[in-house]
Amino acid sequence: MSFxxxxxxxLFSMILLIWMGNPLSAxxxxxxxxxxxxxxxxxxxxxxxxxxxxxxxxxSKNTTSPxxxxxxxxxEISGAQRSGFFPGASFTGSFEGPNQVFAWRSADKYxxxxxxxxxxxxxxxxxxGDYPPPTGxxxxxxxxxxxxxxxxxxxxRTYVDNANVSGRWIGNGNLNIMEDGNIRFSWSNQIVLIxxxxxxxxxxxxxxxxxxxxxxxxYKHLTIAPDRTLLLKCQTRPTGEKSQGTMAIFKGLxxxxxxxxxxxxxxxxxxxxxxxxxxxxxxxxxxHIVTMHDGKIATYIPVDSGILRYxxxxxxxxxxxxxxxxxxxxxxxxxASTAATxxxxxxxxxTNGAGSFDSASSIVVAHRNDANKKHTIFPFGDxxxxxxxxxxxxxxxxxxxxxxxxxxxxVGKVAGIEVDPESGELSVAFVxxxxxxxxxxxxxxxxxxxxxxxxxxxxxxxxxxxxAMFSANYKEQLTWREASSGRILAxxxxxxxxxxxSLTTPGFGGRVYFPTINDYIxxxxxxxxx
Numbered sequence: 001m002s003f004x005x006x007x008x009x010x011l012f013s014m015i016l017l018i019w020m021g022n023p024l025s026a027x028x029x030x031x032x033x034x035x036x037x038x039x040x041x042x043x044x045x046x047x048x049x050x051x052x053x054x055x056x057x058x059x060s061k062n063t064t065s066p067x068x069x070x071x072x073x074x075x076e077i078s079g080a081q082r083s084g085f086f087p088g089a090s091f092t093g094s095f096e097g098p099n100q101v102f103a104w105r106s107a108d109k110y111x112x113x114x115x116x117x118x119x120x121x122x123x124x125x126x127x128x129g130d131y132p133p134p135t136g137x138x139x140x141x142x143x144x145x146x147x148x149x150x151x152x153x154x155x156x157r158t159y160v161d162n163a164n165v166s167g168r169w170i171g172n173g174n175l176n177i178m179e180d181g182n183i184r185f186s187w188s189n190q191i192v193l194i195x196x197x198x199x200x201x202x203x204x205x206x207x208x209x210x211x212x213x214x215x216x217x218x219y220k221h222l223t224i225a226p227d228r229t230l231l232l233k234c235q236t237r238p239t240g241e242k243s244q245g246t247m248a249i250f251k252g253l254x255x256x257x258x259x260x261x262x263x264x265x266x267x268x269x270x271x272x273x274x275x276x277x278x279x280x281x282x283x284x285x286x287x288h289i290v291t292m293h294d295g296k297i298a299t300y301i302p303v304d305s306g307i308l309r310y311x312x313x314x315x316x317x318x319x320x321x322x323x324x325x326x327x328x329x330x331x332x333x334x335x336a337s338t339a340a341t342x343x344x345x346x347x348x349x350x351t352n353g354a355g356s357f358d359s360a361s362s363i364v365v366a367h368r369n370d371a372n373k374k375h376t377i378f379p380f381g382d383x384x385x386x387x388x389x390x391x392x393x394x395x396x397x398x399x400x401x402x403x404x405x406x407x408x409x410x411v412g413k414v415a416g417i418e419v420d421p422e423s424g425e426l427s428v429a430f431v432x433x434x435x436x437x438x439x440x441x442x443x444x445x446x447x448x449x450x451x452x453x454x455x456x457x458x459x460x461x462x463x464x465x466x467x468a469m470f471s472a473n474y475k476e477q478l479t480w481r482e483a484s485s486g487r488i489l490a491x492x493x494x495x496x497x498x499x500x501x502s503l504t505t506p507g508f509g510g511r512v513y514f515p516t517i518n519d520y521i522x523x524x525x526x527x528x529x530x
Contacts, residue, residue: 038103038493038523045104045151048509048524052090053121056508059088067179067224067269073118073506074177077439080223080290081342084396084503089443091450091480091489092510093525099480099490100528106152106519111139113515114502115175119196121508124149127175129159130187131499131517132244138163142173142187144194149507152520156199160185160192163244169237171218171246172501174287178224184269186219186232191272205272210263210279212236217263218246221287225297227314229275230267233301235285236260246501249285250354259283264301266312266319278319280308286353286394287339293368298322300340300347306330307340307349307366327366327374333359339394341404344421345369348395348404355390355466359383361408363395363417365424377426379406379415387411388466396440398449398483403429405440405451409469414440414453416486432486434479437469439503442483449483452504452512457494472497478504478514478523490525 061070065079072088079085093099112131116124129141145157163170168188177183181196186207193203209217216237223231238252238259253259262284265277282303290299297312307327311320327347329337335354340347345368352361360383367373383389390410397404404417404426412435418427435456444450456474468474475494482489496516498504505513507522514521 038101039105041100042102042104045107045522046102046511046524047150048507048511049090049092050509052092052509056088056090057121063087065224066226067228069119069177069179069181071118071120071177072508075117076115076174076176077503078441080225082223082287082289082339082394083341083399084439084441085398086441086443086506087400087445089506090510091444091448091525093480093490094527094529095448095482095489098528099525101490101492102524102526103492104522106147106522108147108152108154109519110145110515112141112499112517113520114172114499116505116513116515116520117175117177118149118507119177119181122149124152124507124513125175125177125183125196126520127173127185130170130173131501132163132170138170138244140164142170142185144175144183144185144199146196146199152522158194158199158201160190160201161187167215169215169218169248170244171235171248172220174220174222176222176224178228178269184222184224184230186222189214189217189219189234191219191222191232191267193270193272203270203272205267205274207232207234207265207267208263208274208277209234210261210277212260212263213239216260220246223288223290223299224269225290225312226292227297228269229312229314230269231264231288231290231299231312232267233264233280233284233288234262236262236283262303264310264319266317275317276319278310278321286337289340289342291342302337302339302349304336307337307347325371327364327371329362329364331359331362331376334362337364338392341395341397343397343399343402343404343419346419346424348397348419350391350393350395350406352389352391352408352410354392355388355410356383357388359389360411361389361391361406363404363406363426365419365426367424373424375424375426377417377428379417379428379431380408380411380413383411390437390466390469392437393439396442396451398442400446401449401484403483405442407434407436407440407453409435409437409456410465414486416451416483429484430486432481437500438498441504441506443506450489451481451483451486452506453479453481454498454504455479455491456497472500478512480525492523495521
């Protein structure tokens with residue numbers, strides 16, 4: 001593939017810098033000096049706007065993906081389509097006047113915190129311990145925990161592994177709460193069913209690894225199909241690479257090691273029995289999504305060559321590849337596409353997920369009935385001499401307003417892109433200066449939609465951008481923006497960085513949760529003149 005050399009070069013640079021050390025602990029104390037305003041404004045934990053809870057629950061019942069708990073946010077990134085779209089979540093600030101941001105830290109510590117989900121108001125579920133540090137001893141994990149949604153006080157914590165004992169490869173895992181209130185969680189080649197009330201492990205199974213060695217797979221990507229079947233796909237660690245964490249994939253590729261092909265499995269949600277399995281033709285490191293297409297359960301899977309489509313047949317208990325549909329997105333000089341995003345009849349992807357010095361990032365859409373019917377837009381224009389494009393998060397989406405959001409941390413910009421639902425034509429609605437490596441959630445009702453963006457500030461403005469990004473030598477804030485224009489409505493103080501590969505999660509009553517390497521920060525916006 002034409003993008004392979006850039007892909008490996010970017011990954012090599014990234015790994016070299018990451019493994020120079022992790023400055024997060026030093027940044028924590030430095031960042032706290034900037035937090036006085038938001039933290040002192042709250043001076044303690046806060047429950048959010050209690051009057052919104054029931055309204056948010058009612059909306060969520062109508063928008064939750066089938067199979068998931070009917071909550072504001074019962075999946076890692078909002079549902080089976082991983083849209084980042086949360087219409088039931090609330091913005092409690094003003095669109096017209098000044099706003100105040102309130103912040104508070106969780107009462108308890110959660111090492112390597114990556115994902116946060118809600119079930120009922122007051123209930124918060126966390127995944128941590130799945131982001132090992134680049135050097136030093138491995139912490140225990142992954143673990144799942146339940147916490148009080150207001151204080152962050154831990155109610156229970158269940159560890160499912162300790163790589164120091166098991167020897168397994170530990171990478172990031174997803175968090176999904178099913179409609180029965182229980183959690184299905186997978187990691188390495190393992191899967192468990194956990195009681196959402198007590199944290200007790202109810203079921204366990206070992207998943208097949210296909211042609212990859214069992215020690216080199218990580219079933220990070222667990223998604224719930226409309227019939228409740230669990231569709232899982234594994235990431236693979238390049239053969240011969242022994243380091244821990246999801247970054248082991250990139251480190252191995254940088255060494256020139258071969259990455260085994262991934263494996264797709266269908267699993268019974270209650271017994272955890274494997275119902276069917278099929279090898280994928282290529283490695284698939286980015287997440288898949290699940291939806292319906294022509295009355296069939298379809299999953300869109302990103303691989304090096306593009307986006308594949310597979311079908312799950314519940315009656316025949318069978319997975320099958322759609323050989324007539326393949327979406328290609330990369331152009332010369334671009335690197336890997338991220339996970340797909342659905343917007344009406346169009347499948348959208350973000351390019352330059354692994355970075356590029358040679359070509360700008362783009363958004364590409366292809367029709368679900370004909371993958372050759374495509375449109376491409378470069379929202380930030382051409383890449384200037386010496387610039388670096390780096391767009392790792394999947395594109396955000398507002399399907400009700402026909403908007404796609406593209407974030408390129410390398411050039412430090414975010415764009416809102418309008419999609420013509422009939423033709424698929426793309427046009428730039430706005431571009432703002434904002435540097436973020438994570439997802440772009442949208443919250444609130446259609447006519448008052450708000451875009452949540454983190455924003456990075458370098459600790460050393462003279463440091464090369466790539467080095468700063470991959471060594472996490474920066475502070476980060478959360479901003480609330482008008483989703484149609486990008487106009488800032490509110491912005492928090494700067495804190496230590498969001499945990500890599502995580503996202504800001506909406507909570508009940510207008511709150512937003514910001515996971516870090518050691519704990520989480522809770523935010524809420526209110527008008528100054530209230």
